[in-house]
Amino acid sequence: MKLKGTHRTVLFAFLILLTLGSTASARTTVYDGDIEEGEVYQLNNYIIEITDVFPEASTASYYVYERDKEIANGLLDINESFEFDFEDDGEVQMRLKSVHGGGVLPRATVEISISNYNIGDLYVSEVIESGHSGATFAGDPKLVIVKSVDKSEIEVGDVITVTVTARTTGNDVANKVLFTDPKQEHFILKETTYEVSTSIPKIDYGQSVPETLVYIYNLKATEAGTFDLRAVTATYTNSAGQTYQSSSNTPSITVSEGNKQIANVDSLMNVDLSSVGRNEKITSTVILKNTGSAPAQAVRLDIMVPEGMEYVGGDEGIETIGGNPRIYLETLQPNNDKEFRYILKAKEVGTYSINSELSYEYSNGVDAQNIKQNKEFASSRINVKEGKFDFLIKNPLYIIISAIILAVIGFQVYRRHREYRY
Amino acid sequence: MLNILVIGNGQCGNRILDSINRYAMGGGKSCNKLAKFYSKQRFKSHVETLAFNTAVNDLKEMKFTKAKDRVHIPHLHGVGANRNVGKQVFEESKEQIMRQIEERGNFDIAFVLTSASGGTGSSFTPLLVKEMKKRYDYPIYCVVVLPFREEGTLYLQNAAFSIRDIRQSGADGIILADNQYLKNIGGSIQDAYNGINDMIAERLLFLLDALDSEMMMVTDLGDFKTVMNGGAGLATIGFFRADKEMPVKTAIQNSLSPSGLLFSTNVYEEASRAMIIIKGDRKYLSIDDISTEIEKLSGAVGHVFKGIVVCNGEYPQILSLLTLESAHELEKLYHVAVQAIHYEKAKKQRVEEGVEMEKTFSQIEGLEPEY
Known part of the structure; x- marks a missing residue:
């Protein structure tokens, strides 16, 4: 019996390999062999039990169970078959090919095939010699x-x-x-x-x-x-x-939000004049104010001096990087402000606004990492007009006339100086 | 237009001359130091100015007189208040001095400004006037400044002899200004000197302008000469400039008062002839007031010439020129000067006695100490 079982297993495996990859809709033979009276064939949780074999009548009776629940039974003649639904969409067919009475117990030769099912999902497909009681069923753990x-x-x-x-x-x-x-x-x-x-x-x-x-x-x-x-x-x-x-x-x-702290630094930039002549100076005042609840650290304000203007100088706390003023504060406490003044010189006629980039970081008391903030600001517009003496550049005649007048005055002063010098 | 020559001799004369040039540039006492660079003297007449001095530093101090008009007569750094040395220097430099005058052209009148007490001015002026009178026929008047009485014996005796020499030099008149009388101006010595110089300059400039102005009532150079011919050849000037609206009568009285005069005199007792020049806006010049005051003055001094110059918008300004037939103050000065001369003489005698001391020392001549 053992040897027979081994053969059946090898055959089953072979058939599995042959049918692996075949389409689910095709009918695949999963077993073609003998089943003794009282033995069962298990397909996953389904049991096909050959209850009686009648060699003389060339018939065999069967029962089909899903686990212990009987779902079908009947008597088959040679070459007769029956089908039952298998799991979700599958269908199993067993055909009685022949019956034999020569052994200890009569046996039936059957062909079991399955259609509309992925063969790879079959985890049990074998003859259980000990019958229904010897079958082991797998459940659905949830x-x-x-x-x-x-x-x-x-x-x-x-x-x-x-x-x-x-x-x-x-x-x-x-x-x-x-x-x-x-x-x-x-x-x-x-x-x-x-x-x-x-x-x-x-x-x-x-x-x-x-x-x-x-x-x-x-x-x-x-x-x-x-x-x-x-x-x-x-x-x-x-x-x-x-x-x-x-x-x-x-x-x-x-x-x-609860008690999460925040630093909120703003930059207020004012200029003393909204309209200046070329080559005149403008004083700009920058106020950095922390309206948040946490100290701001590494507060940096980069002031972008427009091309038509020139940075002349400023308060002690202002450094110059590449011609642009930069204000840097290690810490700006909450509800504190710092005021800085710097002077720009208008070089070219035009309308300008002074842009600035503010960056700082702070600890909100919750996160391990400091939070970094970047903001951008712009001053009100500054209108640079022609300077008092620009007309001289436009019209050199004025310079010539002025030079002549100065020369005359100079000559007069020199002449008088000579007249009165003793 | 009159041609007028104004010469300043010595430090005092130079300073008054410089002050005249400064006033002539406009702005009066507060004339800007830089005015010479953009302005020029505006005399009504053709006025030439000349400054002579043996002290070059005094010439350098002058700021408003052209360099060509500042003539240095080289002699160390002055004559040291010694009139004898001054006279000698003048004689040595006479041709140089006269050439300078000659080069300035011909004139209708000349004024020589000098201190009576210093070295160069007091010694040059009589000789210069004498020489000019020899060569030119225009009248020459000297404005002579008398010293502070406490300035010292040398200055006092210089003043005494200098005034006498000027009178004898042929000068057509001497207009006196007295530092002693004017020292009530107050302030520091420098301020007093500057104040005196400015007062004299302001009066002279007023006079020069008036002599060449169109007048409502005329006084001219002829009248001036007539006035100066009167009396003892001595004269002084009074002046008053109203700085607010006031009757012209009051202004005339102020010009004749001690505060207006350059020399202390009792006008109504010592004056011989007078010239009153009144300038101002027509609305301030009441003919009745003027006549009343002139009549009052002429009743005391004899003849009074009057001239009126109308200047719109100006408060009354009065210049009074008075010749004196006597000068009590000058007599007092000479009295003090005589004392000074005696004092200097006694001092010299004491020095001579010092020669006797030499005899005392000569007793040990040829002897050596023995030890």
């Missing part, structure tokens, strides 16, 4: 993962405790359970109190089986808003080695 939080309404910087448990509610054990808990945006992981080992070999099912503790950890909220925690997923197999996947719920957490 792993229920629960992600719970101790608080659902918190403030930025508050910590919540997340607990993840799992329980199998299906009809099979879950094997090789592997949990995955993705990183959570808007939160940082403060502390992990408990974490299940890499993979749980087996989680039993049933009401009496206690929940399995998967994770306990603390998350710290870093940003205000309403966020759904990401689901914990688990992959596992049933007793037949089929792979399953489950996801947990996604608890919603509402995070309010």
Whole structure:
């Protein structure tokens, strides 16, 4: 019997290989051989039992079970067949090819084929010599993962405790359970109190089986808003080695601003004149003010002097980088302001505004990293008109006339000086 | 147009001359130092100015007189208040001095400004006037400044002899100004000197302008000469410039009062002839007031010439020229000067007695000490 079984297994494997990759709709023979009276053929959770073989009548009777539930029975003549639905969309057909009475027990030669089914999904396809009682069935383990939080309404910087448990509610054990808990945006992981080992070999099912503790950890909220925690997923197999996947719920957490600190630095730039003549000077006043609640650090204001203007000089705290003034403060405390003055000279006629780029960083008291801020500002418009003496450049005649007048005056002064010098 | 020559001799004469040139540039006492670069003297007449001095530093101090009009007569750095040395220097440089005058052309009248007490001015002026009278026929009047009485014996005796020499030099008249009388101007010595110089300059310039002005009532050079011919050849000038609206009568009285005169005199007792020149806006010049005051003055001094110059918008300004038949103040000066001369003489005698001391020392001549 053993040898026969081995042959059947090899044959089964061969047939599997032959039919692997075939389309689901095609009919595939999964077994063509003998089944003794009282033996069963198991296809996954389905059992085809040959209950009686009548060599004299060339008939054989059968029962079909899904697990222990009978779903069909009948009597077949030679070359007669029957079909039953298999799992979701599959259909199994068994044809009685011949009956034999020469052995200890009569046997039937049958051909079992399956259609509209992926052969690769068959995890059991064999003759069970010990009959129906000797069949082993695989269930569908349903792993229920629960992600719970101790608080659902918190403030930025508050910590919540997340607990993840799992329980199998299906009809099979879950094997090789592997949990995955993705990183959570808007939160940082403060502390992990408990974490299940890499993979749980087996989680039993049933009401009496206690929940399995998967994770306990603390998350710290870093940003205000309403966020759904990401689901914990688990992959596992049933007793037949089929792979399953489950996801947990996604608890919603509402995070309010709360005590999160912020530095808010603004730059107010004024000029003493909105209209100047060419070559005249303008004094600009810059006030850096922190209206936030946190100290601003590394406060830097780069003032972009327009091309038609020139930086002349400024207060002690202003340095010059590439011809442009820069103001740098190590720290600007909340509700503090600093005032700086600098002078520009109008070189060319035109309308200008002085742009500036402000950058600073601060700690909001929650995040580990400082928060960096960049802002841009622009002054009111400055109209540079022609200078008092620009007309001289436009019309050199004025210069000549002026030079002549000066020369005459100079000559007169010299002449008088000579007249009166003693 | 009159041709007028004004000569300043010595430090005092130079300063008054410079002050005249400054006033002539406009702006009066507050004339800007730089005015010479953009302005020029505006005399009504053709006026030539000449400054003579043996001290070059005094010439350098002058700021408003052209360099060509500043003539240095080389002799160390002055004559040291010694009139004898001054006379000698003049004689040595006479041709140089006269050539300078000659080069300036011919004139209708000349004024020589000098201190009576210094070295160069007091010694040059009599000799210069004498020489000019020999060569030219125009009248020459000297404006002579008398010293502060406490300035010292040398100055006092210089003043005494200088005034006498000027009178004898042929000068057509001497207009006196007295530092002693004017020192009530106050302030520092420098301020007093500057103030005196400015007062004299302002009066002379007023006079020069008036002699060449179109007048409502005329006085001219002829009248001036007539006035100056009167009396003892001595004269002085009074002046008053109203700085607010006031009756012309009051202005005339002020010009004849001690505060208006350059020399202390009792006008109504010592004056011989007078010339009153009145300038101002027509509305201030009441003919009745003027006549009343002139009559009052002429009743005391004899003849009074009057001239009126109308200047729109100006308050009354009065210049009074008075010749004196006697000068009590001058007599007092000579009295003090005589004392000074005696004092200097006694001092010289004491020095001579010092020669006797030489005899005392000569007793040990040829002897050596023995130890």
